[in-house]
Amino acid sequence: MAERGWDSILLYGNAWRKDPFRSLVNFNFSGDHALARLSRSGEVAVTFSDPWDSEIVGAKLEPDFVKAFTGGASAIAGLDFMEERFVTACGALPASATADVEELRRVKTAEEIGYIQQACDLADRGYQRFAEVAEPGMREFELVAEVEGFLKENGAEDNFMLIASGGTEVVGMKPPTDRVLQKGDSITTELTPQVNGYYAQICRTLVLGEPSPGQLQSFAIFSEAQQAAEDLIKPGVTAAAAARAQNDVFRKYGYGDYTGSKYTRVRGHCLGLYPDETPHILEDVDYVLKQDMVVIAHPNTYLPLSGYMVFGDTMLITSSGNTRLNRTEKKLFVK
Amino acid sequence: MKRGLITWDKAELPPSVFDRRLAKVRDGLAKQDLPALLVYSDVWRSNEGRHLTNYMPYWNRSLIVLPREGAPVLLCGLSPRVYPWIKSMTIFEEIRPASKLVPTLLQLCSERGWTELGVLDLARLPHEIHAPLEASNVKASNVKLDLTDDAEIAMLRRAEQMAREILTAELPKGAGLTDYQFSGLLERAFRRAGAEDLVLLFRTGDAAPRTARGSMLGDKFSVAVALEYRGHWARVTQGLPL
Secondary structure, three states, rough: OOOOOOOOOEEEEEEOOOOOHHHOOOOOOEEEEEEEEEEEOOOOOEEEEEHHHHHHHHHEEEOEEEEEEEHOOEEOHHHHHHHHHHHOOOOOOOEEEEHHHHHHOOOOOHHHHHHHHHOOOOOOOHHHHHHHOOOOOOEHHHHHHHHHHHHHOOOOOOEEEEEEEEEEOOOOOOOOOOOOOOOOOEEEEEEEEEEEEOOEEEEEEEEEOOOOHHHHHHHHHHHHHHHHHHHHHOOEEEHHHHHHHHHHHHHHHHHHHHHHHOOOOOOEEEEEOOOOOOOOOOOOOOOOOOOEEEEEOOOOOOOOOEEEEEEEEEEOOOOOOOOEOOOOOOOOOEE | OOOOOOOOOOOOOHHHHHHHHHHHHHHHHHHOOOOEEEEEEEOOOOOHHHHOOOOOOOEEEEEEEEOOOOOOEEEEEOOOOHHHHHHHHHOOOOOEEOOOHHHHHHHHHHHHHEEEEEEEHHHHHHHHHHHHHOOOOOOOOOEEEOOOHHHHHHHHHHHHHHHHHHHHHHHHHHHOOEEHHHHHHHHHHHHHHHOOEEEEEOOOOOOOOOOOOOOOOOOOOOEEEEEEEEOEEEEEEEEEEE
């Protein structure tokens, strides 16, 4: 703050984006809005819009949340997604502290890494449950209900989860539908439980029944691509290089066209208080990765061999390389 | 993100309901002489857009454009790979990819010759959408709409009934469990019944209700359930003993 000439900053969170607020005050608020005010001398003042949050923390309650912004601040983390009425209430337009706070958040403390390891352990157990209960005749949303129940009973605060099932017609994942799972289906999921604020992710593909030659061939490409990223990622490597390592495997086998935005989104991302933290692992992102960042490399995309397929693990970047935090076997699951 | 069953049962909510809602919007636009209404939508603030189009971004953000003349347009932050799914459960026929929402909106305005737009709750737009819109050559005017209708009230009643019935049936099972364990049990029950989203708060003793944190519930506790059923939220609180 001294370097930026900021006397005070606000860290704002709403029900969707709690992360800027929780990066300073790690309380899982249940109301609509929360705001932390940090002074340069280190004093923290917290305001909630919901009386229950206020009572639990012993913090100020402001049901008319516009008033929480009276007096403004030098800068705000979360400014971009704040409602304009809140920005107006600040008076002079504050600077955005979002990028600075996000950069601080990228390198994790030992305590944060501990929470992410717990989330990884839960992701592993959650995927084990997923593989145990998935069966022909079950509907996608019933499978998700079972996994969601398992994660919550084991302490997950939240979970980011996408799913898809079917064959070569499947081009991406989404929330569950009422589609009935069938023998021969490829079932993809991205499972992302949150523990004490921190998300960890696992991506795996399960085939119901004997995998087709196309599904096996496809998985071999995904496995090689993910391993290429895992072998490469260490401090000093760029996000672009981690993406290129994965995409080059697809290119080698003649599937380079399927690494672009028509078929996929990113080749990985960072994890923390938000399940899709930046930098994204993409060939045009030159961000240099650092020790104690937590990333997932996942070459998830569509291939005509198999339809959409996913495969990826959460990794902690160490001083000389990385450590895989998931322990689930790296294989194409078959049931 | 939303990870319950998102669907459109046209027997439950017929397309004619959306026709009437859009007609109401068009009447409002005509009264203010505006060419189109802009509705912001994200995973948390999806209900107004859902009411008008049945669209809910399970993740990410979108802008919904409802022209006074012509079909609705969705400017969508989600991948085009999910557009067929979106079309299957909304009234949209035109979806435009919009990784950058405001430039895509301004392009649409330019194509249609619009120099002014109505915006539902203008002051509640996120700053990064409001600021470039205000700086553009398209004038944004605040629009207020009374969105409630009989179809919405019927859906809210259904959501409330679902929340009450499931909670009544499951509540006795919570005695002796931790709030984590009981959360898991409730998640399974509600999501299997078709809940789109669920927020559970637990209260023991005199403390304020809060999210689960591994506490024993004992034989005297209450649960506040906020349930989203097909875009309609209901909140029910019940305590044990019943």
